[in-house]
Amino acid sequence: MEKNPAIVDLHQVDTIYEGEKIPVIHDINLTVKKNDFLSIIGPNGAGKTTLLETINGILSYTAGKGKVFGKQIKKHKNSIRKHTGYVIQNFEIEPRAPFLCKDVVMSGRSGKIGLLRFPTKKDWDIVWKSMGLVGMIDYANRAVGKLSGGEFQKILLARALAQEPDLLLLDEPFSNLDFSARNQIEILLNRVHDQYKTTIVMVSHDLTFLPTRCNRLIVMDKGSIVMDDTKDNVLQSDLVHSLFPKGGKQ
Amino acid sequence: MTTLPLFFLLPSILGAVLAGFVCSTMGTFVVRMNLSSIGYCMSHAAFAGAAFGILISIDPMISAVLFAFATALVLGPLSEKARLESNVVIGFLFSVMIALGFIFLSLKPGEAATGRALSILWGSLFSVNYDNVLLLSLLSFALLVFVIVFYKELVAVMFHRKLAESAGINTKMFYFAVLFFTGFAVALSLKLVGGLLVFALIVNPTSTAYQFFYDFKKIMIISPVIGILSCLLGFYLSLIADFPIGAAIVIVSATGFAVSLIVSPKRKKGFFLKSKQKLDSSYK
Numbered sequence: 001m002e003k004n005p006a007i008v009d010l011h012q013v014d015t016i017y018e019g020e021k022i023p024v025i026h027d028i029n030l031t032v033k034k035n036d037f038l039s040i041i042g043p044n045g046a047g048k049t050t051l052l053e054t055i056n057g058i059l060s061y062t063a064g065k066g067k068v069f070g071k072q073i074k075k076h077k078n079s080i081r082k083h084t085g086y087v088i089q090n091f092e093i094e095p096r097a098p099f100l101c102k103d104v105v106m107s108g109r110s111g112k113i114g115l116l117r118f119p120t121k122k123d124w125d126i127v128w129k130s131m132g133l134v135g136m137i138d139y140a141n142r143a144v145g146k147l148s149g150g151e152f153q154k155i156l157l158a159r160a161l162a163q164e165p166d167l168l169l170l171d172e173p174f175s176n177l178d179f180s181a182r183n184q185i186e187i188l189l190n191r192v193h194d195q196y197k198t199t200i201v202m203v204s205h206d207l208t209f210l211p212t213r214c215n216r217l218i219v220m221d222k223g224s225i226v227m228d229d230t231k232d233n234v235l236q237s238d239l240v241h242s243l244f245p246k247g248g249k250q
Numbered sequence: 251m252t253t254l255p256l257f258f259l260l261p262s263i264l265g266a267v268l269a270g271f272v273c274s275t276m277g278t279f280v281v282r283m284n285l286s287s288i289g290y291c292m293s294h295a296a297f298a299g300a301a302f303g304i305l306i307s308i309d310p311m312i313s314a315v316l317f318a319f320a321t322a323l324v325l326g327p328l329s330e331k332a333r334l335e336s337n338v339v340i341g342f343l344f345s346v347m348i349a350l351g352f353i354f355l356s357l358k359p360g361e362a363a364t365g366r367a368l369s370i371l372w373g374s375l376f377s378v379n380y381d382n383v384l385l386l387s388l389l390s391f392a393l394l395v396f397v398i399v400f401y402k403e404l405v406a407v408m409f410h411r412k413l414a415e416s417a418g419i420n421t422k423m424f425y426f427a428v429l430f431f432t433g434f435a436v437a438l439s440l441k442l443v444g445g446l447l448v449f450a451l452i453v454n455p456t457s458t459a460y461q462f463f464y465d466f467k468k469i470m471i472i473s474p475v476i477g478i479l480s481c482l483l484g485f486y487l488s489l490i491a492d493f494p495i496g497a498a499i500v501i502v503s504a505t506g507f508a509v510s511l512i513v514s515p516k517r518k519k520g521f522f523l524k525s526k527q528k529l530d531s532s533y534k
């Protein structure tokens with residue numbers, strides 16, 4: 001393993017879903033360095049979620065080479081995941097789900113704490129801190145099913161933060177949120193990126209809402225990366241205007 | 251009936267308490283993970299297995315465990331993929347197991363209508379002996395250790411399997427642990443409750459507990475309490491009214507669930523609207 005490896009390093013990666021024949025994403029080359037903050041944009045079905053789940057090994061790539069933290073994804077899935085937070089897309093919790101917010105947030109740490117170990121006071125302190133960061137500390141003993149969409153999204157984010165991740169993968173974290181909740185989460189992501197030097201890879205299909213500290217955009221279309229440049233360059237390109245004819249508003 | 255000396259009933263009473271404990275503890279996982287149809291199939295496989303044991307004259311409990319495990323091994327990986335085939339295979343295996351059970355019983359001359367054969371179908375008050383009690387105690391102990399030691403992983407997996415996986419938990423291991431514990435619980439409770447009804451003891455107490463609590467820890471504690479109470483009450487009902495024990499336990503636990511649906515604080519607003527939402531719709 002080299003010194004200072006890239007956080008994510010994908011080389012000619014294809015991912016095929018089980019039972020399918022055609023790769024959903026193909027020939028993906030992507031390097032993410034420490035403390036990068038990038039957004040993957042592209043139309044629905046472009047393969048953005050598939051790419052995120054290839055990075056944390058939920059889906060296995062079928063061709064090419066993939067490393068995270070300098071380690072091969074396929075061989076070191078669990079150790080990579082312990083340092084990688086993930087917020088999945090469009091997760092709607094059923095109203096009667098039997099979990100308290102604090103337990104959901106703690107569940108993000110459970111892999112990191114490791115088998116045969118009980119959460120210590122330090123682990124709980126980190127849980128309280130994460131809930132404080134997203135402004136949900138008063139909800140610790142509330143049932144997750146009773147939260148609004150925005151509150152639940154914050155709990156999911158706190159859950160990922162409780163992991164103290166080096167890499168944060170966020171799949172459309174702003175969907176289902178109203179304007180003020182979006183603003184709060186944006187401020188929060190900027191702060192996490194700044195204070196903890198967390199590397200953030202975010203998926204978005206709304207060009208009108210990109211956090212200020214996000215300075216790199218990856219454009220995906222039909223399973224390929226078609227552009228990878230600074231935010232300004234991408235937003236001014238003709239390609240983006242053709243992919244997002246309505247200006248990216250949902 | 252009530253003049254029976256206590257020592258004569260003691261193994262059955264202990265058996266009822268332990269069966270209530272193991273079945274309804276597993277229920278908390280089975281219900282949340284949407285494994286009801288697999289579990290249902292496993293309980294019928296256990297019945298077929300017990301019938302096979304009677305046919306070849308080995309302890310029916312051993313063959314019941316083996317059949318239940320074989321079912322888990324076939325259905326576990328299939329359902330994990332959440333593909334269409336799994337439902338088809340579950341329906342297929344379910345009927346095959348019942349049919350096999352009856353064939354095994356009929357193949358043993360003079361066995362089909364005996365108490366022993368009938369007891370694996372709908373349970374029996376007096377078929378529980380101290381060997382059963384010992385096995386059920388061991389299983390209860392193992393289950394208790396499993397739940398305490400892996401509590402944080404279990405909560406993570408129950409909340410959302412993919413998120414648990416993405417946080418570095420080997421969720422497959424827990425998925426199969428739940429299936430195998432369920433297989434044991436079903437097979438060892440078979441003599442008391444019977445193969446046709448044992449699965450109700452897994453689902454009913456948990457479903458009742460789910461009506462009242464939003465905290466997984468409370469459900470984990472209350473569900474076995476309800477399960478044990480159902481078994482003891484069913485036991486009493488069976489004793490005084492001469493009902494088959496399995497049926498009595500199921501009627502008691504189902505009544506508990508029905509009452510809980512009516513009084514549940516979770517359903518205060520519009521019972522009929524909300525009851526259509528499946529409890530575990532977001533579990534993937």
Ligand SMILES: Nc1ncnc2c1ncn2[C@@H]1O[C@H](COP(=O)(O)OP(=O)(O)O)[C@@H](O)[C@H]1O
Pocket residue numbers: 017018020024042043044045046047048049050051
């Ligand atoms: N489990 C699956 N099995 C087969 N194909 C899938 C699966 N999930 C997604 N796909 C397909 O992969 C493509 C990309 O999906 P996805 O990565 O979710 O896109 P995006 O997140 O950019 O909207 C879509 O065409 C979708 O139909």
Ligand SMILES: [Mg+2]
Pocket residue numbers: 048049050089171
């Ligand atoms: Mg997506």
